[in-house]
Amino acid sequence: MRYSLFLYPHVTAESRIIKSELIDTLAELDFLQRSESSQQLSGGPQLMDFITFLGCSPALESAEIRSVILLHQFDQINALGGEAIDAIRYPGCKHLLRNSADLISDYPALTLWICPECGQQGAVEDINWRKSAGFSTLFIEISPIFPKEAIPSDRLLSVLNETTQSSWHWFYSKSSVRLDT
Numbered sequence: 552m553r554y555s556l557f558l559y560p561h562v563t564a565e566s567r568i569i570k571s572e573l574i575d576t577l578a579e580l581d582f583l584q585r586s587e588s589s590q591q592l593s594g595g596p597q598l599m600d601f602i603t604f605l606g607c608s609p610a611l612e613s614a615e616i617r618s619v620i621l622l623h624q625f626d627q628i629n630a631l632g633g634e635a636i637d638a639i640r641y642p643g644c645k646h647l648l649r650n651s652a653d654l655i656s657d658y659p660a661l662t663l664w665i666c667p668e669c670g671q672q673g674a675v676e677d678i679n680w681r682k683s684a685g686f687s688t689l690f691i692e693i694s695p696i697f698p699k700e701a702i703p704s705d706r707l708l709s710v711l712n713e714t715t716q717s718s719w720h721w722f723y724s725k726s727s728v729r730l731d732t
């Protein structure tokens with residue numbers, strides 16, 4: 552299974568997230584390359600300078616695999632991810648959450664979780680997703696990236712924070728990018 556790194560801003564009423572402005576800024580930094588599509592873009596020559604590798608992702612670092620950058624934008628706050636690497640537990644009762652991907656794909660139509668073992672319930676956003684899901688109106692997906700081996704650099708996060716006046720976070724989940732391999 553291929554995984555991606557997803558970056559997303561914490562969206563508030565004051566947020567000013569303009570996708571074209573974000574693409575312009577990231578293209579100037581050679582983080583990504585513009586393309587005909589405003590949704591699927593290619594990684595730029597400097598992309599790997601914005602990602603810190605903790606383990607070895609040799610194929611990606613030596614550019615043997617072309618990295619793809621996908622922008623997901625929504626009119627209202629949506630959820631992406633849910634394919635957790637770590638065990639996810641319900642807040643409070645700590646029972647194991649077994650349907651994490653379903654809970655994320657049903658969002659925002661369903662925003663509540665109900666623990667099947669004890670009947671407790673709460674908001675899906677309040678679950679500790681352990682960097683496996685995020686809630687926002689815009690997501691930058693970088694693929695392929697191995698979970699936990701690559702983290703966004705402080706420089707990348709400050710560029711994103713400054714461009715959008717929002718604080719950015721990240722998670723890892725199953726890739727939604729189709730790559731020809």
Ligand SMILES: [Zn+2]
Pocket residue numbers: 641644645646666667668669670671
């Ligand atoms: Zn429970």
